[in-house]
Amino acid sequence: MKVKRSERLIDMTRYLLENPHALVSLTFFADRYDSAKSSISEDLTIIKKTFKDRGTGILETIAGAAGGVRYIPSITEEETEEFITQMCERLSEVDRLLPGGYVYLSDMLGEPAVLKTIGKIIATQYLNQRVDAVMTVATKGVPIAQAVSTYLDVPFVMVRRDSKITEGSTVSINYVSGSSNRVEKMELSKRSLKRGSRVLVVDDFMKGGGTVNGMKSLIEEFEAELVGITVFAESTFQGNRMVDDYTSLLCVDEVDVRNKSIHVKPGNYFEKSVKKTD
Amino acid sequence: MKVKRSERLIDMTRYLLENPHALVSLTFFADRYDSAKSSISEDLTIIKKTFKDRGTGILETIAGAAGGVRYIPSITEEETEEFITQMCERLSEVDRLLPGGYVYLSDMLGEPAVLKTIGKIIATQYLNQRVDAVMTVATKGVPIAQAVSTYLDVPFVMVRRDSKITEGSTVSINYVSGSSNRVEKMELSKRSLKRGSRVLVVDDFMKGGGTVNGMKSLIEEFEAELVGITVFAESTFQGNRMVDDYTSLLCVDEVDVRNKSIHVKPGNYFEKSVKKTD
Numbered sequence: 383m384k385v386k387r388s389e390r391l392i393d394m395t396r397y398l399l400e401n402p403h404a405l406v407s408l409t410f411f412a413d414r415y416d417s418a419k420s421s422i423s424e425d426l427t428i429i430k431k432t433f434k435d436r437g438t439g440i441l442e443t444i445a446g447a448a449g450g451v452r453y454i455p456s457i458t459e460e461e462t463e464e465f466i467t468q469m470c471e472r473l474s475e476v477d478r479l480l481p482g483g484y485v486y487l488s489d490m491l492g493e494p495a496v497l498k499t500i501g502k503i504i505a506t507q508y509l510n511q512r513v514d515a516v517m518t519v520a521t522k523g524v525p526i527a528q529a530v531s532t533y534l535d536v537p538f539v540m541v542r543r544d545s546k547i548t549e550g551s552t553v554s555i556n557y558v559s560g561s562s563n564r565v566e567k568m569e570l571s572k573r574s575l576k577r578g579s580r581v582l583v584v585d586d587f588m589k590g591g592g593t594v595n596g597m598k599s600l601i602e603e604f605e606a607e608l609v610g611i612t613v614f615a616e617s618t619f620q621g622n623r624m625v626d627d628y629t630s631l632l633c634v635d636e637v638d639v640r641n642k643s644i645h646v647k648p649g650n651y652f653e654k655s656v657k658k659t660d
Numbered sequence: 661m662k663v664k665r666s667e668r669l670i671d672m673t674r675y676l677l678e679n680p681h682a683l684v685s686l687t688f689f690a691d692r693y694d695s696a697k698s699s700i701s702e703d704l705t706i707i708k709k710t711f712k713d714r715g716t717g718i719l720e721t722i723a724g725a726a727g728g729v730r731y732i733p734s735i736t737e738e739e740t741e742e743f744i745t746q747m748c749e750r751l752s753e754v755d756r757l758l759p760g761g762y763v764y765l766s767d768m769l770g771e772p773a774v775l776k777t778i779g780k781i782i783a784t785q786y787l788n789q790r791v792d793a794v795m796t797v798a799t800k801g802v803p804i805a806q807a808v809s810t811y812l813d814v815p816f817v818m819v820r821r822d823s824k825i826t827e828g829s830t831v832s833i834n835y836v837s838g839s840s841n842r843v844e845k846m847e848l849s850k851r852s853l854k855r856g857s858r859v860l861v862v863d864d865f866m867k868g869g870g871t872v873n874g875m876k877s878l879i880e881e882f883e884a885e886l887v888g889i890t891v892f893a894e895s896t897f898q899g900n901r902m903v904d905d906y907t908s909l910l911c912v913d914e915v916d917v918r919n920k921s922i923h924v925k926p927g928n929y930f931e932k933s934v935k936k937t938d
Contacts, residue, residue: 521798
């Protein structure tokens with residue numbers, strides 16, 4: 383039975399949102415709704431315009447026999463700015479201050495709405511680059527990696543500091559922790575990354591950059607390629623940071639344990655992010 | 661400027677899908693699209709019907725001045741069955757077999773599509789119960805907890821076996837690992853769970869049930885309440901399992917390391933799941 387335009391628009395929107403980056407042919411929709419391709423094409427024009435106007439993302443049209451549409455989620459600069467401002471405020475709350483000058487983040491990185499927005503922001507940053515996998519180090523980077531991987535529709539891989547029997551054979555490297563200057567070890571399951579993969583590295587927090595640098599070495603060890611590095615928050619670091627080329631959404635620039643104050647400002651995201659085109 | 665119905669339907673669908681479980685007032689939509697409440701109400705009737713027909717979930721209408729609509733994501737039994745069958749096949753692949761009879765799962769639990777479906781299935785199971793938080797133990801349970809928490813729109817908390825300085829003060833308990841009979845320790849950041857919270861426990865794999873049992877003790881320690889336990893996969897366990905009341909999506913019932921074979925069957929999900937009503 384032919385499906386009405388209103389129902390088609392609702393279900394197509396749902397389908398596209400749930401399958402980001404997937405190429406969907408017009409035939410698929412035409413069959414699904416028992417409708418003419420010309421009607422589907424009209425529907426898609428309306429969806430494309432609405433997605434653009436409302437900042438939902440880009441609906442890319444690929445012409446030709448192998449063509450179709452592809453939904454690429456993105457977030458507007460205004461929303462990104464608003465989110466970062468809000469996060470600066472929340473991170474500056476005094477009771478987040480932990481002994482040693484650390485900042486408590488775990489609650490925020492367990493909130494679905496926060497994670498979704500972080501995922502969208504980072505995915506938007508790499509919109510125009512091929513990414514095959516998102517990499518992070520266990521444990522706190524995992525929710526961020528998962529959120530980004532959802533919007534890019536690529537798998538994420540978890541590097542671990544402690545190998546588990548359930549990972550099978552692993553490749554391990556030693557790295558120098560940037561802040562404590564100790565040699566540590568990290569490893570990744572051998573089967574989790576293919577040679578030649580283009581890898582995006584994400585993490586929750588960066589101090590000296592040692593962990594991120596370790597992941598860079600692991601990527602080389604797997605003969606894969608680094609696309610970029612984005613962290614949720616960095617802290618200003620006295621000394622030589624081991625990584626130069628990275629993006630941070632937030633920057634914790636003053637922690638005063640004695641007077642119990644934290645100051646958090648936006649990271650280098652807006653300087654770094656390449657303007658996206660439609 | 662008044663927004664056309666077609667655009668409204670697209671954007672409302674998007675808004676509802678991105679904000680599961682949130683109560684959205686008709687006024688919010690009426691203002692957003694500069695349209696009459698009566699038109700919005702008609703739109704919602706169409707969306708409700710389409711969501712129902714296509715198995716997208718339930719659009720709940722709450723009448724009265726404080727009312728509005730709430731989108732509750734769910735998955736159909738057919739889709740659940742199809743997914744579980746497919747997972748049984750994938751998990752039975754011989755090269756997943758690891759020394760010691762363990763099964764390699766990490767690749768699957770890094771795929772966005774797999775995680776989304778697991779999240780929807782578990783969220784659907786607890787559709788009619790109040791859940792305030794999803795709990796899991798680091799590391800491999802985290803992606804599952806995050807997926808479930810997204811569809812339930814509640815935060816998730818990570819229990820850890822190794823305390824980190826970035827967690828602040830923690831509450832720790834000792835528990836007996838069901839399969840190895842060793843005493844181990846797990847801890848949870850003190851501020852991550854409120855007293856009286858209703859907690860859903862999820863994990864990737866259950867053998868003897870010791871870890872899950874440990875989480876039960878932690879929940880008691882926090883004076884919180886256990887809503888239920890769902891694991892992605894269980895393995896048949898020779899001996900006394902430490903937990904009786906749990907749900908599993910999959911059951912690894914035969915691992916033969918010598919002849920290199922694994923057999924995986926559906927877990928007890930279909931026996932356990934309470935029929936949901938609209």
